Amino acid sequence: MRAHSLQAIGRLQALWMNAGAPAAARAVLDSDGASLLAVAEPDARPDIRMRLAQYRLQIAYNLREDEAIQRGIAEMREVIDKEPTLRANEYLRLHTFETIERVLPAHAVDVIELRHALHCAVRERAAFRAWDEAERQRRRALAYKRLEANADAIAAANASFDALQNAAADQTIDTNSWLQLSNFLIAIAPDRLPDIERAITRLTADLTRPKRREMGVRVARLAARAVYAREGASAALAASDLAHHALSEDGGDDFIEYELPWLIEAGRIDDAGQRAFFDLYERESQLWQGTARIIHDRLAESSDTSAWWALCVMLACRQDAVLNRLIALGRANQWKLQARSPVHGELFAKLDELRGTELREAIYTAACALAEQRAPGHPWIARLSVEHDARVNLIDSETEAARLADAIERGGINDNRSLYTLLTARCKAVGLLEALKLPAPQPTNGRGCYFHAFTLQTEQDALVADVPFESRSEAIAGLERLKTAFYEQGVAHAEHFLETGEGHPYDGSAHLYSLLCWGLAICYTEAKRFPEAIELHRRGLDASPFCEHYAWMIEAHQGMKDYDAVIETGEHLWHFSMKRGFGNESPNIYISQIVKALWQLDRDDEILIWLERLVQWQRKTAEVDESKLPDDALYARMVVAANLANMRPTEATALWEGLKGQVTATGDVTVVANAGTMFDRLGRFDEAQAMYERVLGMNEQRPEHERFDPTYYEEQIASCRERAAQQAQSATARKPWWRFWQ
Numbered sequence: 001m002r003a004h005s006l007q008a009i010g011r012l013q014a015l016w017m018n019a020g021a022p023a024a025a026r027a028v029l030d031s032d033g034a035s036l037l038a039v040a041e042p043d044a045r046p047d048i049r050m051r052l053a054q055y056r057l058q059i060a061y062n063l064r065e066d067e068a069i070q071r072g073i074a075e076m077r078e079v080i081d082k083e084p085t086l087r088a089n090e091y092l093r094l095h096t097f098e099t100i101e102r103v104l105p106a107h108a109v110d111v112i113e114l115r116h117a118l119h120c121a122v123r124e125r126a127a128f129r130a131w132d133e134a135e136r137q138r139r140r141a142l143a144y145k146r147l148e149a150n151a152d153a154i155a156a157a158n159a160s161f162d163a164l165q166n167a168a169a170d171q172t173i174d175t176n177s178w179l180q181l182s183n184f185l186i187a188i189a190p191d192r193l194p195d196i197e198r199a200i201t202r203l204t205a206d207l208t209r210p211k212r213r214e215m216g217v218r219v220a221r222l223a224a225r226a227v228y229a230r231e232g233a234s235a236a237l238a239a240s241d242l243a244h245h246a247l248s249e250d251g252g253d254d255f256i257e258y259e260l261p262w263l264i265e266a267g268r269i270d271d272a273g274q275r276a277f278f279d280l281y282e283r284e285s286q287l288w289q290g291t292a293r294i295i296h297d298r299l300a301e302s303s304d305t306s307a308w309w310a311l312c313v314m315l316a317c318r319q320d321a322v323l324n325r326l327i328a329l330g331r332a333n334q335w336k337l338q339a340r341s342p343v344h345g346e347l348f349a350k351l352d353e354l355r356g357t358e359l360r361e362a363i364y365t366a367a368c369a370l371a372e373q374r375a376p377g378h379p380w381i382a383r384l385s386v387e388h389d390a391r392v393n394l395i396d397s398e399t400e401a402a403r404l405a406d407a408i409e410r411g412g413i414n415d416n417r418s419l420y421t422l423l424t425a426r427c428k429a430v431g432l433l434e435a436l437k438l439p440a441p442q443p444t445n446g447r448g449c450y451f452h453a454f455t456l457q458t459e460q461d462a463l464v465a466d467v468p469f470e471s472r473s474e475a476i477a478g479l480e481r482l483k484t485a486f487y488e489q490g491v492a493h494a495e496h497f498l499e500t501g502e503g504h505p506y507d508g509s510a511h512l513y514s515l516l517c518w519g520l521a522i523c524y525t526e527a528k529r530f531p532e533a534i535e536l537h538r539r540g541l542d543a544s545p546f547c548e549h550y551a552w553m554i555e556a557h558q559g560m561k562d563y564d565a566v567i568e569t570g571e572h573l574w575h576f577s578m579k580r581g582f583g584n585e586s587p588n589i590y591i592s593q594i595v596k597a598l599w600q601l602d603r604d605d606e607i608l609i610w611l612e613r614l615v616q617w618q619r620k621t622a623e624v625d626e627s628k629l630p631d632d633a634l635y636a637r638m639v640v641a642a643n644l645a646n647m648r649p650t651e652a653t654a655l656w657e658g659l660k661g662q663v664t665a666t667g668d669v670t671v672v673a674n675a676g677t678m679f680d681r682l683g684r685f686d687e688a689q690a691m692y693e694r695v696l697g698m699n700e701q702r703p704e705h706e707r708f709d710p711t712y713y714e715e716q717i718a719s720c721r722e723r724a725a726q727q728a729q730s731a732t733a734r735k736p737w738w739r740f741w742q
Helices: 006-018 022-039 042-063 066-082 095-103 105-121 123-146 150-165 175-185 190-203 209-231 233-238 256-265 269-286 289-300 307-316 320-330 342-347 356-374 379-391 397-411 416-430 432-437 446-458 460-464 469-500 510-526 530-543 547-559 563-580 587-600 604-620 631-644 649-665 669-682 685-700 711-733
Strands: none
Touching: 006 022, 006 042, 022 042, 042 066, 042 095, 066 105, 095 105, 105 123, 123 150, 123 175, 150 175, 150 190, 175 190, 175 209, 190 209, 209 233, 209 256, 209 469, 209 510, 209 530, 233 256, 256 269, 256 289, 269 289, 269 307, 269 320, 289 307, 289 320, 289 342, 307 320, 307 356, 307 379, 320 356, 342 356, 356 379, 379 397, 379 416, 397 416, 416 432, 416 446, 432 469, 446 460, 446 469, 446 510, 460 469, 469 510, 510 530, 510 547, 530 547, 547 563, 547 587, 563 587, 587 604, 587 631, 604 631, 631 649, 631 669, 649 669, 669 685, 669 711, 685 711
């Protein structure tokens, strides 16, 4: 069997290696490789030599042959040094390099130098020479650290920082360069913290305040780690007040991977348990796997009697996915989790006997008993027990609401999920209108305020479903007031943190602040507080931009009848979306406001530009079928047709001709309404009247609470009749003399 191409050689040597025949694999490289080199074009030979050397190095690594590994590295280095036409960039990210560097410390430095030589051989990396040198020294520092050559590690770490600090003006170095390097090296060279702080302060000077504050949290984390490297866990925890602010709106990216082990190391076991509990509570199935492992380690520790670890298991029993993850991460390479410790034996006694809900109930019961034994009457035992008992129908709504309110009051519990659970329990017990009148605690942080308000928004229909129809407006208004108040509180919490750097750990995310501004701006837009809404959107865009800010800013400008601003914001939204994605803001939705604004300003030429954008987006991104457009796509095109009709009747008519079959078949009332508007503006009043009458007929088919006020369309029908009559009369008056017989 012979291989006659580089790809074939690679496959054949891999087959021999998988068959346990390394000598045969090497023979393929030597014999077939030499034959291939002999017939190859001169410009192909460098890459063939490099690949053959790579395969030899991979074989040597698999066999853990030190001398062969050294020869393989030397062979690849020789190709780099002697073959200037080598396509070096193709070898920069070879998995073999990463593996040897990580697994074989004795060869790590040689591989690092080989990789750096490849970087230097790529001419296109001229602007990244400083970064490449910093990266080389970073890898060397970590390699020496693994070899316990601490002095060499510190020297390499300092050289890495020096490469960034002394970079020439033509080198590409940014904030991420410093952060990435520092995250790896701060524990080795903690004395470089002042240099890191100065560099990041300089590089972030032009950022908006929310982004600078978020960067300040990242620098504070480096500072805490530097303190840990010099003084240990207790001192590091004392320096972590700013560091543990969550930088993700969901409560993640919160420094727990350092803080939780430090709490254990410092002997603050109960604080560690509480930290782990709330990480699990907020993150659920997304929790850091280290948290789960620490939970199991502490459960297995006979001297640890903190109730928080048992509460963690109770908490995990709320969802199968969370419990399964906790169990999987706790096995620690042991098949029987029950055998890990006596406590594990109690909690997971039924692990091999039961499945699904029955297993979850057994674990929950055991965990609840353990928590009660360790901390009788703990408010979080009560809080989780109420939720459990309600879920399995052990208590009625009145009891659920009363027990939950008691647990919340005793424990000072004010997270958004507890508060929403209390509201829904009260709704079931006394109805929404009465529930809204009862006193309730408030979230004490921006994240809690946001998610409580957002849940009220998304669950509004469910909350008002049992309210009598005649009282729904009052109920919805009450929910709107509550939602607005929570958004206002959340914005205040976040802005206090932005101003002072102080506050709850869940006040620190720039994206969370942007979400709070967006949510409150929507409330203000719906309350016709348009200038305040626009200002909130601008603040949100400064903090963390996303499409929905632009879309709702269009609404606010529309409310103020500032049509120029509507069009300008629409342009921003379009170009932002083309770069970042459209999110939930499809052009099918917002194009109606853009073209209506253009119609108001008689800028009909630009309507055609937006029509072209819309159709191209629908075809390329949404991948619509032109013969069967979705309702939202059909609506968008009919809106354009309606707003073209006055000044561009030919284009509007042509657009209609391509859509009329689909409009005739649609059940979307907004599509039909826009068809009526188009015919109205085209002066085709009989057809407009027919469309408006169809709109009224469709409205009659809706459930009563979904019907809109028909007055406008009734007036339009009457107007169409009158104008059609006038049109006919005018046509008769203009009849040519030679048609006297008609």
